[in-house]
Amino acid sequence: MMFSKxxxxxxxxxxxxxxxxxxxxxxxxxxxxxxxxVPRHFLGKVMKKLVxxxxxxxxxxxxxxxxxxxxxxxxxxxxxxxITGEVEENGVCVLRLRKCNALNPCPMHHQIESxxxxxxxxxxxTFIGDLIRKDQPGFINSIAAI
Amino acid sequence: MMFSKxxxxxxxxxxxxxxxxxxxxxxxxxxxxxxxxVPRHFLGKVMKKLVxxxxxxxxxxxxxxxxxxxxxxxxxxxxxxxITGEVEENGVCVLRLRKCNALNPCPMHHQIESxxxxxxxxxxxTFIGDLIRKDQPGFINSIAAI
DNA sequence: CATATAAAAGACAACATTGTCTTTTATTCG
DNA sequence: CGAATAAAAGACAATGTTGTCTTTTATATG
Ligand code: FES
Ligand code: FES
Numbered sequence: 001m002m003f004s005k006x007x008x009x010x011x012x013x014x015x016x017x018x019x020x021x022x023x024x025x026x027x028x029x030x031x032x033x034x035x036x037x038v039p040r041h042f043l044g045k046v047m048k049k050l051v052x053x054x055x056x057x058x059x060x061x062x063x064x065x066x067x068x069x070x071x072x073x074x075x076x077x078x079x080x081x082x083i084t085g086e087v088e089e090n091g092v093c094v095l096r097l098r099k100c101n102a103l104n105p106c107p108m109h110h111q112i113e114s115x116x117x118x119x120x121x122x123x124x125x126t127f128i129g130d131l132i133r134k135d136q137p138g139f140i141n142s143i144a145a146i
Numbered sequence: 147m148m149f150s151k152x153x154x155x156x157x158x159x160x161x162x163x164x165x166x167x168x169x170x171x172x173x174x175x176x177x178x179x180x181x182x183x184v185p186r187h188f189l190g191k192v193m194k195k196l197v198x199x200x201x202x203x204x205x206x207x208x209x210x211x212x213x214x215x216x217x218x219x220x221x222x223x224x225x226x227x228x229i230t231g232e233v234e235e236n237g238v239c240v241l242r243l244r245k246c247n248a249l250n251p252c253p254m255h256h257q258i259e260s261x262x263x264x265x266x267x268x269x270x271x272t273f274i275g276d277l278i279r280k281d282q283p284g285f286i287n288s289i290a291a292i
Numbered sequence: 293c294a295t296a297t298a299a300a301a302g303a304c305a306a307c308a309t310t311g312t313c314t315t316t317t318a319t320t321c322g
Numbered sequence: 323c324g325a326a327t328a329a330a331a332g333a334c335a336a337t338g339t340t341g342t343c344t345t346t347t348a349t350a351t352g
Contacts, residue, residue, distance in 0.1 A: 004310095005309080005311095006309080006310080039311055039312080040311095040312090041311070041312060042310060042311050045311095059318090059319080060318040060319055060320095061317095061319025062319065063320070064318085064319070064320085085309090
């Protein structure tokens with residue numbers, strides 16, 4: 001019940017772009033990494049993946065950088081987890097014994113089933129757009145570390 | 147939402163002992179590892195920790211091995227996670243930004259709060275004894291791989 | 293006591309994730 | 323075109339988890 005670093009960086013990077021002033025079309029990696037206090041090159045790799053999957057746009061060269069596009073706000077957390085590598089193989093037992101299966105359940109299957117369903121539902125039905133609070137002045141602090 | 151290998155091995159090892167015939171006082175690592183199809187020496191390290199924390203007993207020498215004790219069945223999954231190293235530091239944000247805090251929440255705090263509470267409650271209130279099904283003949287298969 | 297046995301302990305390897313650094317590629321602008 | 327800029331790409335290091343192998347320690351038995 002904890003996201004990978006990659007996932008956290010991806011989400012925070014996206015939200016930073018989503019919160020940024022539209023007057024500035026492209027935001028550079030340098031700025032994002034500095035504001036979020038995140039390792040620059042590692043964030044770069046994560047952002048690259050997001051661009052490749054069409055969740056963000058990027059532009060090389062002077063005045064280039066990253067920005068959101070028409071897909072960004074419609075992207076689900078589940079999609080984000082797929083992109084950042086939390087494979088979350090379909091229906092795998094929490095003990096990783098096998099495909100999760102109510103007919104041949106592991107000892108924890110029943111206690112955990114409902115929670116897993118809720119978790120999946122949350123990831124699939126929460127979108128980037130749901131997480132942005134442009135009206136809330138302190139929002140940017142909530143994605144910067146400490 | 148997935149346990150570490152160490153946790154899985156620990157739980158399955160304990161349950162194997164809990165299911166075993168009481169006529170045989172000590173069960174050897176060799177048998178457990180083979181039956182559960184788990185790496186023997188790695189399991190050994192995990193079992194050692196369980197013994198150190200008083201969740202199991204062990205005995206060196208001929209006819210030695212492992213067995214459950216008066217604490218075993220009363221051990222919670224939360225305790226087991228502590229022992230196997232899923233630190234689960236108290237109230238850490240899912241994005242690992244800071245101590246989790248409703249007053250200064252990260253963007254995901256509200257969506258996730260209820261699930262985390264349920265998860266914690268489940269771990270704290272489920273005990274090894276709750277997971278053993280001595281009456282169920284196929285139980286042993288449910289903790290063996292595949 | 294000598295021997296055999298099994299856990300405990302420790303050294304080390306394989307692998308995945310995370311992080312750093314350098315080089316390459318594309319783009320803007322003068 | 324040439325220089326500057328910024329992402330993309332790739333090589334590599336640090337760290338954590340998982341897995342293997344060998345040596346040490348404790349115990350039972352004859
Ligand atoms: S079989 Fe293990 S969680 Fe479903
Ligand atoms: S502040 Fe991030 S989950 Fe609570």
